Amino acid sequence: MKRTVLFLALAFATSGVFAQKGKVASAQSFKDGGKLDKALEAINTAIDSSNPKAEKSIIWPRTWEVRGEIYQAIFSSKDANYKKLDSDPLTKALESYKKALEIDEKNKYGKSVKIKLTLLNNDFTNMAIEAFNEKDFEKALVAFESILSIEELPVFQEDNAAADTVIIYNAGLSAYNAKNWDKAVKYYTKAAELGYNGARTWELIAETQQNKGDTVALGEALNQGFLNYPEDKNLLFKLINYYLLTVKDAEKALKFCNMAIEKDQNNASIHFAKGTLYDAMDKPAEAIGCYQKSVEIDPTYFDAHYNLGAVYFNKGVKQLDIANAVPTDKPEQYEEEKAKADVEFKKAIPHLEKAMEIKPEDKTTLETLKNLYYRLKMMDKFNKVQDTLNSL
Numbered sequence: 001m002k003r004t005v006l007f008l009a010l011a012f013a014t015s016g017v018f019a020q021k022g023k024v025a026s027a028q029s030f031k032d033g034g035k036l037d038k039a040l041e042a043i044n045t046a047i048d049s050s051n052p053k054a055e056k057s058i059i060w061p062r063t064w065e066v067r068g069e070i071y072q073a074i075f076s077s078k079d080a081n082y083k084k085l086d087s088d089p090l091t092k093a094l095e096s097y098k099k100a101l102e103i104d105e106k107n108k109y110g111k112s113v114k115i116k117l118t119l120l121n122n123d124f125t126n127m128a129i130e131a132f133n134e135k136d137f138e139k140a141l142v143a144f145e146s147i148l149s150i151e152e153l154p155v156f157q158e159d160n161a162a163a164d165t166v167i168i169y170n171a172g173l174s175a176y177n178a179k180n181w182d183k184a185v186k187y188y189t190k191a192a193e194l195g196y197n198g199a200r201t202w203e204l205i206a207e208t209q210q211n212k213g214d215t216v217a218l219g220e221a222l223n224q225g226f227l228n229y230p231e232d233k234n235l236l237f238k239l240i241n242y243y244l245l246t247v248k249d250a251e252k253a254l255k256f257c258n259m260a261i262e263k264d265q266n267n268a269s270i271h272f273a274k275g276t277l278y279d280a281m282d283k284p285a286e287a288i289g290c291y292q293k294s295v296e297i298d299p300t301y302f303d304a305h306y307n308l309g310a311v312y313f314n315k316g317v318k319q320l321d322i323a324n325a326v327p328t329d330k331p332e333q334y335e336e337e338k339a340k341a342d343v344e345f346k347k348a349i350p351h352l353e354k355a356m357e358i359k360p361e362d363k364t365t366l367e368t369l370k371n372l373y374y375r376l377k378m379m380d381k382f383n384k385v386q387d388t389l390n391s392l
Helices: 002-032 036-046 052-058 061-076 089-103 110-133 137-151 165-177 181-193 198-212 215-228 233-246 250-263 268-280 284-297 302-324 331-358 363-375 379-391
Strands: none
Touching: 002 036, 002 052, 002 061, 036 052, 036 061, 061 089, 061 110, 089 110, 089 137, 110 137, 110 165, 137 165, 165 181, 165 198, 181 198, 198 215, 198 233, 215 233, 233 250, 233 268, 250 268, 268 284, 268 302, 284 302, 302 331, 302 363, 331 363, 363 379
16 A cells, blocks of 8 residues: 555656656647747746745756757747747847756757758858947947857867857947947957967057056057067057057157158158157157158158148247347347247248148148237238138
8 A cells, every 4th residue: 555655656757857848848839839928938837936846857968959949949949929039039039049058067968059050150140240230339239248258168169160250340330339348359359369369469469458447457458469560551550559659658659750750761651650750759750751752752742741840930939039039138138039939930831831832721830820920920821721711
């Protein structure tokens, strides 16, 4: 009698296990039949931790594999009502497949789950492309990160596949556009270490660090990038600007300028940059030489023409300060010093006029010329510039 009771109790317990595994089978059938709402309801019952009958189905890898299939089907469904069943079905599918692999100690379901993860990878790729094109960069980032997490699973690592540099780079690009600077640096750096997209990736790391406001990391990225790609002109120019504008280390910037000129002697921009460095170092003669070289290479270089005029103008202003410092009882000396200032002001005019010719409506150039014409009593030109300013 005791054996009979024990047998009946055991049979009852076993029937509960099969009942819950039957829920998984039902969920599979509903999914295959396109009834995704009923499929989701059935699979949720099988993983309900508050349900004592689900104790065995929760730890059954097949339960989670089917759950992943259902959420994938929700994502792929064309039925708007089924689409509403979950706002992020692919993430739930990935969580489910990972759970299936985690509890599958005997690796009974590894091959089938791997196939479904490969299909899921394609779904995430489509999601990422669509989200990026719609400028939903946060969603695109989630999708690219999910792809990477799939590729990092042991079932894929055993294939010894190389890292997917395109996905890593696109994750960085999505993070950048989403203004998630930390993740942008993380993925761009990983892509750069794998050699993806060459020097351009190091430029993007630098730009991201600049957006973060981390000037130290910005300099490190530019220097490391240039170390890896010493022939890249863009990195070299960015290094020049970094030391010129951010660090304000003219000597170091000058060093990189000279390196750039060695690589490209006929680049007007580099000679111009070198001129601005000499300007910053208060070496007008050297600055003039660099600006003149720049306009020789490119006669239409507005900034170089303007800066040439500005150098002479500033020399005139400094000389005028010397004149104004002459004691009032020495008028002849004052006139002599003032005349020297006017010589510099006259030198500025042709360069500023050339700048005006290139950009006729640049107000800064026009205002500077107006002041010079008035000072030097060139009233015809003064009136003409004044008319131009009035018309703008």
